[in-house]
Amino acid sequence: MKKIAHLNVITKYFYPVTAGIETNILETYSKLVNLGWSVTVHTTEKSFNEKKLLEKTATVRGIKIIRYSPFAFAFNLPLSRHTGLLCLHNFNIFPHSLFLLRAFIKGRFHGKSNGIFLTPHGGYNPEWPTFSPPARLLKQIYHLTLGKFLVNHTVDAVRAISLWEKKELEVSGINKSKIVLIQNGLDPVAKLDHRSLASYKVKKIVAGLGSYIIAIGRISPVKNYETVLKALAQTKDLNLALVGPTENSAYYQSLVELTNKLGIKSRVVFLGVVRGSDKYYLLEHSLALVHLARWESFCNVVYEAMSLGKLCITADNTALRSLIHNGRTGLRVRTFDSAGLAKHLRNLGRKESLKVQDKIHQNLLSQKYQSWDQTAYLMHQVYGKIINKYV
Structure with missing residues:
Protein backbone atom coordinates (compact mmCIF):
# COMPACT_ATOMS: atom_id res chain seq x y z
CA MET A 1 0.00 0.00 0.00
CA LEU A 186 -22.62 9.46 12.12
CA ASP A 187 -21.58 13.08 11.82
CA PRO A 188 -19.40 13.94 14.88
CA VAL A 189 -21.10 17.33 14.98
CA ALA A 190 -24.31 15.56 16.04
CA LYS A 191 -23.07 15.17 19.62
CA LEU A 192 -21.97 18.77 20.19
CA ASP A 193 -23.75 21.39 22.30
CA HIS A 194 -25.90 22.96 19.61
CA ARG A 195 -27.66 25.30 22.00
CA SER A 196 -24.42 27.24 22.38
CA LEU A 197 -23.05 26.68 18.85
CA ALA A 198 -26.11 27.43 16.70
CA SER A 199 -26.27 30.82 15.02
CA TYR A 200 -28.52 33.66 16.14
CA LYS A 201 -30.24 33.49 12.73
CA VAL A 202 -31.34 29.87 13.18
CA LYS A 203 -32.39 30.44 16.79
CA LYS A 204 -34.59 33.29 15.59
CA ILE A 205 -36.11 31.05 12.89
CA VAL A 206 -36.88 28.35 15.46
CA ALA A 207 -38.46 30.87 17.81
CA GLY A 208 -40.74 31.99 15.00
CA LEU A 209 -41.73 28.49 13.91
CA GLY A 210 -43.67 27.54 17.01
CA SER A 211 -44.62 23.85 16.98
CA TYR A 212 -43.05 22.30 13.90
CA ILE A 213 -41.92 19.15 12.19
CA ILE A 214 -38.82 19.04 10.01
CA ALA A 215 -37.97 17.38 6.71
CA ILE A 216 -34.37 17.32 5.48
CA GLY A 217 -33.13 16.33 2.03
CA ARG A 218 -32.62 17.57 -1.51
CA ILE A 219 -35.65 19.03 -3.26
CA SER A 220 -36.25 16.17 -5.67
CA PRO A 221 -39.31 14.04 -6.60
CA VAL A 222 -37.76 10.96 -4.97
CA LYS A 223 -38.13 12.69 -1.57
CA ASN A 224 -41.95 12.72 -1.92
CA TYR A 225 -42.51 16.04 -0.14
CA GLU A 226 -45.96 16.41 -1.69
CA THR A 227 -47.25 13.65 0.61
CA VAL A 228 -45.86 15.50 3.63
CA LEU A 229 -47.56 18.72 2.54
CA LYS A 230 -50.90 16.94 2.03
CA ALA A 231 -50.61 15.47 5.53
CA LEU A 232 -49.72 18.84 7.04
CA ALA A 233 -52.87 20.31 5.51
CA GLN A 234 -54.88 17.81 7.57
CA THR A 235 -53.49 19.20 10.84
CA LYS A 236 -53.84 22.46 12.74
CA ASP A 237 -51.28 24.64 14.49
CA LEU A 238 -48.33 22.70 13.11
CA ASN A 239 -45.62 24.08 10.83
CA LEU A 240 -43.02 22.48 8.56
CA ALA A 241 -39.36 23.42 8.18
CA LEU A 242 -38.02 22.00 4.93
CA VAL A 243 -34.21 21.90 4.73
CA GLY A 244 -32.12 20.98 1.70
CA PRO A 245 -30.68 22.08 -1.64
CA THR A 246 -32.93 22.39 -4.69
CA GLU A 247 -31.92 19.70 -7.18
CA ASN A 248 -35.07 20.01 -9.31
CA SER A 249 -36.40 23.55 -9.84
CA ALA A 250 -39.64 22.39 -11.46
CA TYR A 251 -40.37 20.13 -8.50
CA TYR A 252 -39.62 22.96 -6.07
CA GLN A 253 -42.07 25.20 -7.92
CA SER A 254 -44.72 22.46 -7.82
CA LEU A 255 -44.31 22.26 -4.04
CA VAL A 256 -44.73 26.02 -3.68
CA GLU A 257 -47.88 25.86 -5.80
CA LEU A 258 -49.17 22.95 -3.71
CA THR A 259 -48.76 24.94 -0.48
CA ASN A 260 -50.91 27.67 -2.03
CA LYS A 261 -53.53 25.18 -3.22
CA LEU A 262 -53.71 23.49 0.20
CA GLY A 263 -53.82 26.80 2.06
CA ILE A 264 -50.67 26.09 4.10
CA LYS A 265 -48.21 28.52 2.52
CA SER A 266 -47.75 30.43 5.79
CA ARG A 267 -47.00 27.17 7.62
CA VAL A 268 -44.19 25.92 5.37
CA VAL A 269 -40.69 27.40 5.41
CA PHE A 270 -38.12 26.44 2.76
CA LEU A 271 -34.76 27.02 4.43
CA GLY A 272 -32.37 25.77 1.74
CA VAL A 273 -29.01 24.35 2.81
CA VAL A 274 -28.39 24.41 6.56
CA ARG A 275 -25.22 22.86 7.95
CA GLY A 276 -23.53 21.90 11.19
CA SER A 277 -24.97 22.90 14.54
CA ASP A 278 -27.65 25.02 12.87
CA LYS A 279 -29.10 21.87 11.26
CA TYR A 280 -28.98 19.95 14.53
CA TYR A 281 -30.51 22.84 16.46
CA LEU A 282 -33.45 22.75 14.05
CA LEU A 283 -33.70 18.97 14.51
CA GLU A 284 -33.53 19.11 18.31
CA HIS A 285 -36.32 21.66 18.59
CA SER A 286 -38.68 19.96 16.16
CA LEU A 287 -41.46 17.62 17.27
CA ALA A 288 -40.33 14.99 14.77
CA LEU A 289 -38.32 14.36 11.63
CA VAL A 290 -40.60 13.32 8.77
CA HIS A 291 -38.99 11.44 5.90
CA LEU A 292 -41.34 9.89 3.36
CA ALA A 293 -38.84 9.38 0.55
CA ARG A 294 -39.88 6.90 -2.12
CA TRP A 295 -36.51 5.18 -1.86
CA GLU A 296 -33.37 5.27 0.26
CA SER A 297 -30.23 3.16 0.18
CA PHE A 298 -29.42 4.23 3.77
CA CYS A 299 -30.50 7.77 4.85
CA ASN A 300 -27.96 9.83 6.74
CA VAL A 301 -30.42 12.34 8.14
CA VAL A 302 -32.63 9.68 9.73
CA TYR A 303 -29.54 8.08 11.29
CA GLU A 304 -28.46 11.49 12.63
CA ALA A 305 -31.91 12.24 14.06
CA MET A 306 -32.04 8.81 15.70
CA SER A 307 -28.75 9.50 17.47
CA LEU A 308 -30.37 12.56 19.08
CA GLY A 309 -33.29 10.46 20.30
CA LYS A 310 -35.58 12.33 17.94
CA LEU A 311 -38.83 10.70 16.83
CA CYS A 312 -38.63 9.82 13.12
CA ILE A 313 -41.70 9.13 10.99
CA THR A 314 -40.58 7.50 7.76
CA ALA A 315 -41.90 5.72 4.71
CA ASP A 316 -42.22 1.96 4.95
CA ASN A 317 -39.81 1.09 2.13
CA THR A 318 -36.26 0.13 1.11
CA ALA A 319 -33.44 0.77 3.61
CA LEU A 320 -35.68 2.87 5.86
CA ARG A 321 -37.14 -0.39 7.16
CA SER A 322 -33.68 -1.38 8.44
CA LEU A 323 -33.32 1.86 10.41
CA ILE A 324 -36.85 2.37 11.69
CA HIS A 325 -38.59 -0.52 13.42
CA ASN A 326 -42.20 0.56 13.81
CA GLY A 327 -43.08 1.41 17.40
CA ARG A 328 -39.55 0.65 18.69
CA THR A 329 -37.15 3.05 16.97
CA GLY A 330 -39.67 5.26 15.18
CA LEU A 331 -42.92 5.18 13.23
CA ARG A 332 -43.52 4.04 9.65
CA VAL A 333 -46.35 4.78 7.23
CA ARG A 334 -47.05 3.73 3.65
CA THR A 335 -45.07 5.87 1.24
CA PHE A 336 -47.96 7.90 -0.20
CA ASP A 337 -50.34 7.66 2.76
CA SER A 338 -50.92 11.30 3.66
CA ALA A 339 -53.90 10.39 5.87
CA GLY A 340 -51.80 7.91 7.85
CA LEU A 341 -49.04 10.46 8.29
CA ALA A 342 -51.55 13.13 9.31
CA LYS A 343 -52.88 10.82 12.04
CA HIS A 344 -49.37 10.49 13.51
CA LEU A 345 -48.83 14.25 13.26
CA ARG A 346 -52.06 15.01 15.10
CA ASN A 347 -50.95 12.64 17.88
CA LEU A 348 -47.63 14.43 18.47
CA GLY A 349 -47.56 15.66 22.06
CA ARG A 350 -50.91 14.10 22.96
CA LYS A 351 -51.00 12.40 26.34
CA GLU A 352 -52.09 9.03 24.96
CA SER A 353 -49.14 8.98 22.53
CA LEU A 354 -46.43 10.24 24.87
CA LYS A 355 -45.79 6.78 26.33
CA VAL A 356 -44.96 5.34 22.89
CA GLN A 357 -42.87 8.39 21.97
CA ASP A 358 -40.93 8.19 25.24
CA LYS A 359 -40.26 4.47 24.66
CA ILE A 360 -38.92 5.24 21.18
CA HIS A 361 -36.77 8.04 22.62
CA GLN A 362 -35.22 5.75 25.23
CA ASN A 363 -34.64 2.97 22.67
CA LEU A 364 -32.85 5.38 20.35
CA LEU A 365 -30.57 6.75 23.06
CA SER A 366 -29.60 3.22 24.14
CA GLN A 367 -28.49 2.21 20.62
CA LYS A 368 -24.89 2.22 19.40
CA TYR A 369 -24.18 4.31 16.33
CA GLN A 370 -21.33 3.81 13.89
Whole structure:
Protein backbone atom coordinates (compact mmCIF):
# COMPACT_ATOMS: atom_id res chain seq x y z
CA MET A 1 0.00 0.00 0.00
CA LYS A 2 2.87 2.41 0.71
CA LYS A 3 4.01 2.22 -2.89
CA ILE A 4 0.61 3.17 -4.42
CA ALA A 5 -1.46 4.83 -1.72
CA HIS A 6 -3.57 6.98 -4.02
CA LEU A 7 -7.33 7.04 -4.49
CA ASN A 8 -8.98 8.53 -7.60
CA VAL A 9 -12.61 9.18 -6.66
CA ILE A 10 -15.20 9.59 -9.43
CA THR A 11 -18.46 11.34 -8.53
CA LYS A 12 -20.77 13.63 -10.50
CA TYR A 13 -21.16 16.15 -7.66
CA PHE A 14 -19.03 17.00 -4.66
CA TYR A 15 -18.62 19.65 -2.00
CA PRO A 16 -20.14 22.23 -1.64
CA VAL A 17 -23.03 19.96 -2.69
CA THR A 18 -24.00 18.14 0.53
CA ALA A 19 -26.59 15.52 -0.36
CA GLY A 20 -26.17 11.90 0.75
CA ILE A 21 -23.43 10.73 -1.65
CA GLU A 22 -21.42 13.92 -1.35
CA THR A 23 -21.58 13.85 2.46
CA ASN A 24 -20.50 10.21 2.43
CA ILE A 25 -17.47 10.97 0.26
CA LEU A 26 -16.42 14.07 2.22
CA GLU A 27 -16.65 12.38 5.61
CA THR A 28 -14.96 9.09 4.67
CA TYR A 29 -12.21 10.27 2.33
CA SER A 30 -11.13 13.15 4.59
CA LYS A 31 -10.57 10.52 7.27
CA LEU A 32 -8.75 8.26 4.79
CA VAL A 33 -6.40 11.20 4.19
CA ASN A 34 -5.66 11.15 7.93
CA LEU A 35 -4.95 7.42 7.62
CA GLY A 36 -2.21 8.10 5.06
CA TRP A 37 -3.99 7.98 1.71
CA SER A 38 -3.62 10.57 -1.05
CA VAL A 39 -7.10 11.39 -2.38
CA THR A 40 -8.18 13.17 -5.56
CA VAL A 41 -11.87 13.68 -6.32
CA HIS A 42 -12.74 14.03 -10.00
CA THR A 43 -16.12 15.71 -10.40
CA THR A 44 -18.09 18.26 -12.42
CA GLU A 45 -17.86 22.02 -12.03
CA LYS A 46 -21.63 22.21 -11.44
CA SER A 47 -23.82 22.03 -8.35
CA PHE A 48 -27.58 21.58 -8.04
CA ASN A 49 -29.31 24.22 -10.22
CA GLU A 50 -26.55 26.78 -9.71
CA LYS A 51 -25.58 28.71 -12.83
CA LYS A 52 -22.26 29.81 -11.37
CA LEU A 53 -19.54 27.26 -12.05
CA LEU A 54 -17.29 26.07 -9.25
CA GLU A 55 -13.52 26.54 -9.27
CA LYS A 56 -11.56 24.10 -11.41
CA THR A 57 -9.35 23.00 -8.54
CA ALA A 58 -9.64 23.12 -4.77
CA THR A 59 -8.63 21.32 -1.62
CA VAL A 60 -11.13 20.51 1.13
CA ARG A 61 -10.09 18.76 4.36
CA GLY A 62 -7.01 17.32 2.66
CA ILE A 63 -8.91 16.09 -0.42
CA LYS A 64 -7.70 17.45 -3.74
CA ILE A 65 -10.60 18.31 -6.07
CA ILE A 66 -10.38 18.57 -9.85
CA ARG A 67 -13.54 19.74 -11.62
CA TYR A 68 -14.43 19.23 -15.27
CA SER A 69 -17.16 20.33 -17.63
CA PRO A 70 -20.11 17.88 -17.66
CA PHE A 71 -19.03 16.65 -21.13
CA ALA A 72 -15.38 16.14 -20.15
CA PHE A 73 -16.45 14.40 -16.93
CA ALA A 74 -18.70 11.98 -18.80
CA PHE A 75 -16.51 11.21 -21.80
CA ASN A 76 -12.95 12.48 -21.42
CA LEU A 77 -11.57 12.11 -17.90
CA PRO A 78 -7.75 11.97 -18.25
CA LEU A 79 -7.13 9.09 -15.87
CA SER A 80 -5.66 6.43 -18.15
CA ARG A 81 -2.15 7.00 -16.81
CA HIS A 82 -3.07 7.49 -13.15
CA THR A 83 -1.92 4.98 -10.58
CA GLY A 84 -3.70 3.92 -7.45
CA LEU A 85 -7.21 2.70 -6.79
CA LEU A 86 -10.17 3.89 -8.86
CA CYS A 87 -13.19 4.53 -6.63
CA LEU A 88 -16.46 4.84 -8.55
CA HIS A 89 -19.45 6.35 -6.73
CA ASN A 90 -23.06 5.96 -7.83
CA PHE A 91 -23.69 3.92 -10.99
CA ASN A 92 -23.88 6.38 -13.88
CA ILE A 93 -23.62 4.99 -17.39
CA PHE A 94 -21.00 7.65 -18.15
CA PRO A 95 -18.18 7.84 -17.23
CA HIS A 96 -18.40 4.59 -15.24
CA SER A 97 -18.95 2.30 -18.24
CA LEU A 98 -15.89 3.74 -20.01
CA PHE A 99 -13.63 2.98 -17.03
CA LEU A 100 -15.06 -0.52 -16.71
CA LEU A 101 -14.78 -1.24 -20.44
CA ARG A 102 -11.19 0.01 -20.48
CA ALA A 103 -10.36 -2.17 -17.49
CA PHE A 104 -11.98 -5.22 -19.09
CA ILE A 105 -10.14 -4.79 -22.39
CA LYS A 106 -6.85 -4.07 -20.65
CA GLY A 107 -7.34 -7.09 -18.44
CA ARG A 108 -7.95 -9.36 -21.42
CA PHE A 109 -4.82 -8.32 -23.26
CA HIS A 110 -2.38 -6.81 -20.77
CA GLY A 111 -3.59 -7.65 -17.29
CA LYS A 112 -5.39 -5.04 -15.14
CA SER A 113 -2.90 -2.77 -13.39
CA ASN A 114 -5.25 -0.79 -11.15
CA GLY A 115 -7.89 -1.84 -8.66
CA ILE A 116 -11.51 -0.70 -8.98
CA PHE A 117 -13.89 -0.22 -6.05
CA LEU A 118 -17.56 0.56 -6.67
CA THR A 119 -19.96 2.20 -4.21
CA PRO A 120 -23.35 2.47 -5.97
CA HIS A 121 -25.15 4.22 -3.06
CA GLY A 122 -28.26 2.41 -4.25
CA GLY A 123 -27.64 3.58 -7.83
CA TYR A 124 -27.63 0.03 -9.15
CA ASN A 125 -31.15 -0.47 -7.75
CA PRO A 126 -32.75 2.99 -7.99
CA GLU A 127 -36.37 4.09 -7.75
CA TRP A 128 -37.08 3.48 -11.43
CA PRO A 129 -40.38 5.43 -11.65
CA THR A 130 -38.49 8.67 -10.95
CA PHE A 131 -36.65 8.36 -14.29
CA SER A 132 -38.12 9.51 -17.59
CA PRO A 133 -39.32 6.54 -19.72
CA PRO A 134 -36.40 6.76 -22.23
CA ALA A 135 -33.76 7.08 -19.49
CA ARG A 136 -35.38 4.30 -17.49
CA LEU A 137 -35.40 1.90 -20.44
CA LEU A 138 -31.76 2.65 -21.34
CA LYS A 139 -30.49 2.27 -17.77
CA GLN A 140 -32.49 -0.88 -17.08
CA ILE A 141 -31.12 -2.57 -20.19
CA TYR A 142 -27.58 -1.47 -19.28
CA HIS A 143 -27.89 -2.66 -15.66
CA LEU A 144 -29.27 -6.05 -16.68
CA THR A 145 -26.70 -6.70 -19.42
CA LEU A 146 -23.40 -4.91 -19.97
CA GLY A 147 -23.37 -3.13 -16.61
CA LYS A 148 -23.75 -6.35 -14.62
CA PHE A 149 -21.19 -8.12 -16.79
CA LEU A 150 -18.59 -5.37 -16.35
CA VAL A 151 -19.09 -5.14 -12.57
CA ASN A 152 -18.69 -8.89 -12.16
CA HIS A 153 -15.62 -9.08 -14.41
CA THR A 154 -13.66 -5.88 -13.63
CA VAL A 155 -14.58 -4.55 -10.17
CA ASP A 156 -12.57 -5.83 -7.21
CA ALA A 157 -15.22 -5.08 -4.61
CA VAL A 158 -18.67 -3.46 -4.35
CA ARG A 159 -19.63 -1.60 -1.21
CA ALA A 160 -23.25 -1.84 -0.05
CA ILE A 161 -24.14 0.87 2.46
CA SER A 162 -27.09 -1.02 3.95
CA LEU A 163 -28.33 -4.57 4.34
CA TRP A 164 -31.20 -3.68 1.99
CA GLU A 165 -28.77 -2.64 -0.74
CA LYS A 166 -26.65 -5.78 -0.21
CA LYS A 167 -29.67 -8.00 -0.75
CA GLU A 168 -30.77 -6.00 -3.80
CA LEU A 169 -27.33 -6.30 -5.38
CA GLU A 170 -27.32 -10.05 -4.82
CA VAL A 171 -30.81 -10.44 -6.32
CA SER A 172 -29.68 -8.36 -9.31
CA GLY A 173 -26.91 -10.85 -10.07
CA ILE A 174 -23.85 -9.09 -8.68
CA ASN A 175 -21.28 -11.64 -7.51
CA LYS A 176 -21.87 -12.17 -3.78
CA SER A 177 -18.16 -12.63 -3.10
CA LYS A 178 -17.49 -9.07 -4.31
CA ILE A 179 -20.03 -7.36 -2.06
CA VAL A 180 -18.87 -5.88 1.25
CA LEU A 181 -21.32 -4.25 3.66
CA ILE A 182 -20.02 -0.99 5.14
CA GLN A 183 -22.80 1.27 6.34
CA ASN A 184 -22.67 5.04 6.55
CA GLY A 185 -21.52 6.76 9.72
CA LEU A 186 -22.62 9.46 12.12
CA ASP A 187 -21.58 13.08 11.82
CA PRO A 188 -19.40 13.94 14.88
CA VAL A 189 -21.10 17.33 14.98
CA ALA A 190 -24.31 15.56 16.04
CA LYS A 191 -23.07 15.17 19.62
CA LEU A 192 -21.97 18.77 20.19
CA ASP A 193 -23.75 21.39 22.30
CA HIS A 194 -25.90 22.96 19.61
CA ARG A 195 -27.66 25.30 22.00
CA SER A 196 -24.42 27.24 22.38
CA LEU A 197 -23.05 26.68 18.85
CA ALA A 198 -26.11 27.43 16.70
CA SER A 199 -26.27 30.82 15.02
CA TYR A 200 -28.52 33.66 16.14
CA LYS A 201 -30.24 33.49 12.73
CA VAL A 202 -31.34 29.87 13.18
CA LYS A 203 -32.39 30.44 16.79
CA LYS A 204 -34.59 33.29 15.59
CA ILE A 205 -36.11 31.05 12.89
CA VAL A 206 -36.88 28.35 15.46
CA ALA A 207 -38.46 30.87 17.81
CA GLY A 208 -40.74 31.99 15.00
CA LEU A 209 -41.73 28.49 13.91
CA GLY A 210 -43.67 27.54 17.01
CA SER A 211 -44.62 23.85 16.98
CA TYR A 212 -43.05 22.30 13.90
CA ILE A 213 -41.92 19.15 12.19
CA ILE A 214 -38.82 19.04 10.01
CA ALA A 215 -37.97 17.38 6.71
CA ILE A 216 -34.37 17.32 5.48
CA GLY A 217 -33.13 16.33 2.03
CA ARG A 218 -32.62 17.57 -1.51
CA ILE A 219 -35.65 19.03 -3.26
CA SER A 220 -36.25 16.17 -5.67
CA PRO A 221 -39.31 14.04 -6.60
CA VAL A 222 -37.76 10.96 -4.97
CA LYS A 223 -38.13 12.69 -1.57
CA ASN A 224 -41.95 12.72 -1.92
CA TYR A 225 -42.51 16.04 -0.14
CA GLU A 226 -45.96 16.41 -1.69
CA THR A 227 -47.25 13.65 0.61
CA VAL A 228 -45.86 15.50 3.63
CA LEU A 229 -47.56 18.72 2.54
CA LYS A 230 -50.90 16.94 2.03
CA ALA A 231 -50.61 15.47 5.53
CA LEU A 232 -49.72 18.84 7.04
CA ALA A 233 -52.87 20.31 5.51
CA GLN A 234 -54.88 17.81 7.57
CA THR A 235 -53.49 19.20 10.84
CA LYS A 236 -53.84 22.46 12.74
CA ASP A 237 -51.28 24.64 14.49
CA LEU A 238 -48.33 22.70 13.11
CA ASN A 239 -45.62 24.08 10.83
CA LEU A 240 -43.02 22.48 8.56
CA ALA A 241 -39.36 23.42 8.18
CA LEU A 242 -38.02 22.00 4.93
CA VAL A 243 -34.21 21.90 4.73
CA GLY A 244 -32.12 20.98 1.70
CA PRO A 245 -30.68 22.08 -1.64
CA THR A 246 -32.93 22.39 -4.69
CA GLU A 247 -31.92 19.70 -7.18
CA ASN A 248 -35.07 20.01 -9.31
CA SER A 249 -36.40 23.55 -9.84
CA ALA A 250 -39.64 22.39 -11.46
CA TYR A 251 -40.37 20.13 -8.50
CA TYR A 252 -39.62 22.96 -6.07
CA GLN A 253 -42.07 25.20 -7.92
CA SER A 254 -44.72 22.46 -7.82
CA LEU A 255 -44.31 22.26 -4.04
CA VAL A 256 -44.73 26.02 -3.68
CA GLU A 257 -47.88 25.86 -5.80
CA LEU A 258 -49.17 22.95 -3.71
CA THR A 259 -48.76 24.94 -0.48
CA ASN A 260 -50.91 27.67 -2.03
CA LYS A 261 -53.53 25.18 -3.22
CA LEU A 262 -53.71 23.49 0.20
CA GLY A 263 -53.82 26.80 2.06
CA ILE A 264 -50.67 26.09 4.10
CA LYS A 265 -48.21 28.52 2.52
CA SER A 266 -47.75 30.43 5.79
CA ARG A 267 -47.00 27.17 7.62
CA VAL A 268 -44.19 25.92 5.37
CA VAL A 269 -40.69 27.40 5.41
CA PHE A 270 -38.12 26.44 2.76
CA LEU A 271 -34.76 27.02 4.43
CA GLY A 272 -32.37 25.77 1.74
CA VAL A 273 -29.01 24.35 2.81
CA VAL A 274 -28.39 24.41 6.56
CA ARG A 275 -25.22 22.86 7.95
CA GLY A 276 -23.53 21.90 11.19
CA SER A 277 -24.97 22.90 14.54
CA ASP A 278 -27.65 25.02 12.87
CA LYS A 279 -29.10 21.87 11.26
CA TYR A 280 -28.98 19.95 14.53
CA TYR A 281 -30.51 22.84 16.46
CA LEU A 282 -33.45 22.75 14.05
CA LEU A 283 -33.70 18.97 14.51
CA GLU A 284 -33.53 19.11 18.31
CA HIS A 285 -36.32 21.66 18.59
CA SER A 286 -38.68 19.96 16.16
CA LEU A 287 -41.46 17.62 17.27
CA ALA A 288 -40.33 14.99 14.77
CA LEU A 289 -38.32 14.36 11.63
CA VAL A 290 -40.60 13.32 8.77
CA HIS A 291 -38.99 11.44 5.90
CA LEU A 292 -41.34 9.89 3.36
CA ALA A 293 -38.84 9.38 0.55
CA ARG A 294 -39.88 6.90 -2.12
CA TRP A 295 -36.51 5.18 -1.86
CA GLU A 296 -33.37 5.27 0.26
CA SER A 297 -30.23 3.16 0.18
CA PHE A 298 -29.42 4.23 3.77
CA CYS A 299 -30.50 7.77 4.85
CA ASN A 300 -27.96 9.83 6.74
CA VAL A 301 -30.42 12.34 8.14
CA VAL A 302 -32.63 9.68 9.73
CA TYR A 303 -29.54 8.08 11.29
CA GLU A 304 -28.46 11.49 12.63
CA ALA A 305 -31.91 12.24 14.06
CA MET A 306 -32.04 8.81 15.70
CA SER A 307 -28.75 9.50 17.47
CA LEU A 308 -30.37 12.56 19.08
CA GLY A 309 -33.29 10.46 20.30
CA LYS A 310 -35.58 12.33 17.94
CA LEU A 311 -38.83 10.70 16.83
CA CYS A 312 -38.63 9.82 13.12
CA ILE A 313 -41.70 9.13 10.99
CA THR A 314 -40.58 7.50 7.76
CA ALA A 315 -41.90 5.72 4.71
CA ASP A 316 -42.22 1.96 4.95
CA ASN A 317 -39.81 1.09 2.13
CA THR A 318 -36.26 0.13 1.11
CA ALA A 319 -33.44 0.77 3.61
CA LEU A 320 -35.68 2.87 5.86
CA ARG A 321 -37.14 -0.39 7.16
CA SER A 322 -33.68 -1.38 8.44
CA LEU A 323 -33.32 1.86 10.41
CA ILE A 324 -36.85 2.37 11.69
CA HIS A 325 -38.59 -0.52 13.42
CA ASN A 326 -42.20 0.56 13.81
CA GLY A 327 -43.08 1.41 17.40
CA ARG A 328 -39.55 0.65 18.69
CA THR A 329 -37.15 3.05 16.97
CA GLY A 330 -39.67 5.26 15.18
CA LEU A 331 -42.92 5.18 13.23
CA ARG A 332 -43.52 4.04 9.65
CA VAL A 333 -46.35 4.78 7.23
CA ARG A 334 -47.05 3.73 3.65
CA THR A 335 -45.07 5.87 1.24
CA PHE A 336 -47.96 7.90 -0.20
CA ASP A 337 -50.34 7.66 2.76
CA SER A 338 -50.92 11.30 3.66
CA ALA A 339 -53.90 10.39 5.87
CA GLY A 340 -51.80 7.91 7.85
CA LEU A 341 -49.04 10.46 8.29
CA ALA A 342 -51.55 13.13 9.31
CA LYS A 343 -52.88 10.82 12.04
CA HIS A 344 -49.37 10.49 13.51
CA LEU A 345 -48.83 14.25 13.26
CA ARG A 346 -52.06 15.01 15.10
CA ASN A 347 -50.95 12.64 17.88
CA LEU A 348 -47.63 14.43 18.47
CA GLY A 349 -47.56 15.66 22.06
CA ARG A 350 -50.91 14.10 22.96
CA LYS A 351 -51.00 12.40 26.34
CA GLU A 352 -52.09 9.03 24.96
CA SER A 353 -49.14 8.98 22.53
CA LEU A 354 -46.43 10.24 24.87
CA LYS A 355 -45.79 6.78 26.33
CA VAL A 356 -44.96 5.34 22.89
CA GLN A 357 -42.87 8.39 21.97
CA ASP A 358 -40.93 8.19 25.24
CA LYS A 359 -40.26 4.47 24.66
CA ILE A 360 -38.92 5.24 21.18
CA HIS A 361 -36.77 8.04 22.62
CA GLN A 362 -35.22 5.75 25.23
CA ASN A 363 -34.64 2.97 22.67
CA LEU A 364 -32.85 5.38 20.35
CA LEU A 365 -30.57 6.75 23.06
CA SER A 366 -29.60 3.22 24.14
CA GLN A 367 -28.49 2.21 20.62
CA LYS A 368 -24.89 2.22 19.40
CA TYR A 369 -24.18 4.31 16.33
CA GLN A 370 -21.33 3.81 13.89
CA SER A 371 -19.15 6.88 13.40
CA TRP A 372 -17.70 8.09 10.11
CA ASP A 373 -14.27 7.26 11.59
CA GLN A 374 -15.32 3.64 11.93
CA THR A 375 -16.79 3.60 8.42
CA ALA A 376 -13.61 5.09 6.97
CA TYR A 377 -11.43 2.57 8.81
CA LEU A 378 -13.42 -0.33 7.35
CA MET A 379 -12.95 1.21 3.88
CA HIS A 380 -9.24 1.65 4.65
CA GLN A 381 -8.93 -2.07 5.34
CA VAL A 382 -10.73 -3.10 2.14
CA TYR A 383 -8.88 -0.55 -0.01
CA GLY A 384 -5.56 -1.73 1.41
CA LYS A 385 -6.28 -5.37 0.52
CA ILE A 386 -7.28 -4.43 -3.03
CA ILE A 387 -4.39 -2.12 -3.74
CA ASN A 388 -1.84 -4.60 -2.38
CA LYS A 389 -2.89 -6.99 -5.15
CA TYR A 390 -1.47 -4.56 -7.72
CA VAL A 391 1.74 -3.48 -5.96
